Amino acid sequence: MRIPRMSLAVAAVEERFTEDEVAAFRRDGYIVLRQFAELALRDRMLAATLDGLAREVEPIEYEADLSYPGAPQSFDEAGGRTARRLKAAHSRGIAFTDWVTWPPLLERLRQLLNGPVVVPLAHHNCVMTKQPRFSSDTGWHQDIRYWSFARPELVNVWLALGPERRENGCLRVIPGSHTLALERHRFDEQVFFRAVEPENEPLIEQAIDIELEAGDVLFFHAKTLHAATRNFGTRPKFSVVFTFRPLDNPPRPGSRSASMPELLLG
Numbered sequence: 278m279r280i281p282r283m284s285l286a287v288a289a290v291e292e293r294f295t296e297d298e299v300a301a302f303r304r305d306g307y308i309v310l311r312q313f314a315e316l317a318l319r320d321r322m323l324a325a326t327l328d329g330l331a332r333e334v335e336p337i338e339y340e341a342d343l344s345y346p347g348a349p350q351s352f353d354e355a356g357g358r359t360a361r362r363l364k365a366a367h368s369r370g371i372a373f374t375d376w377v378t379w380p381p382l383l384e385r386l387r388q389l390l391n392g393p394v395v396v397p398l399a400h401h402n403c404v405m406t407k408q409p410r411f412s413s414d415t416g417w418h419q420d421i422r423y424w425s426f427a428r429p430e431l432v433n434v435w436l437a438l439g440p441e442r443r444e445n446g447c448l449r450v451i452p453g454s455h456t457l458a459l460e461r462h463r464f465d466e467q468v469f470f471r472a473v474e475p476e477n478e479p480l481i482e483q484a485i486d487i488e489l490e491a492g493d494v495l496f497f498h499a500k501t502l503h504a505a506t507r508n509f510g511t512r513p514k515f516s517v518v519f520t521f522r523p524l525d526n527p528p529r530p531g532s533r534s535a536s537m538p539e540l541l542l543g
């Protein structure tokens with residue numbers, strides 16, 4: 278389903294979410310803030326992104342690493358070295374620290390997470406890059422699927438550095454899916470929510486496109502089902518993505534989620 282873009286959004290004029298906006302996030306598992314991130318900061322993040330891509334600064338996840346539908350299947354074939362994500366974004370320039378510590382962002386995260394905020398650097402902490410010729414489809418999934426925390430309570434912040442449309446592979450979400458108890462058999466071996474499955478189809482039909490302009494920010498719950506197609510457009514798409522957790526929701530000891538230091542922002 279396509280719905281008018283502005284009806285998804287709240288204007289970023291207030292310093293905090295209103296109670297209704299927080300309630301909408303809790304009900305839908307996502308909310309969009311239009312024109313939230315400032316241009317100067319976005320430009321600095323974009324410059325670091327373009328530099329990292331041009332110089333192939335590792336760590337990079339390549340399309341060929343995942344072999345999602347549409348991706349080059351090996352590093353040797355055409356487009357084999359197409360980046361899917363510049364990882365460790367936080368180490369790629371002070372602009373990324375400036376973003377995750379930006380008070381208007383933090384204040385809103387404290388509202389959604391009910392208190393002090395931590396940035397786990399083991400997950401997301403990346404710039405998603407979707408290239409026109411060699412990008413891939415990401416199936417329906419919940420980000421929490423491979424993460425390990427005391428509770429499945431984290432909020433992802435997805436910042437568009439340029440336009441995101443259905444055509445160039447914008448994110449699609451299923452409203453309210455973060456509240457559902459979905460049995461394991463509804464997911465495949467890689468824990469993607471099965472798209473061709475009569476039991477799942479009615480839910481997938483409720484999906485909406487999160488179309489964004491540069492500077493718009495999508496907040497979504499780590500249990501919200503989401504997916505995206507490859508980029509059918511002609512220009513690369515870049516999105517800065519971090520996840521945030523409440524202070525009292527630590528990673529489980531010994532898990533990948535606990536394998537890296539975190540930023541304790543308070």
Ligand SMILES: O=C(O)CCC(=O)C(=O)O
Pocket residue numbers: 405407413414415420446448503504505506
């Ligand atoms: O832009 C995409 O393909 C979606 C990426 C995504 O949801 C993820 O990597 O968790």
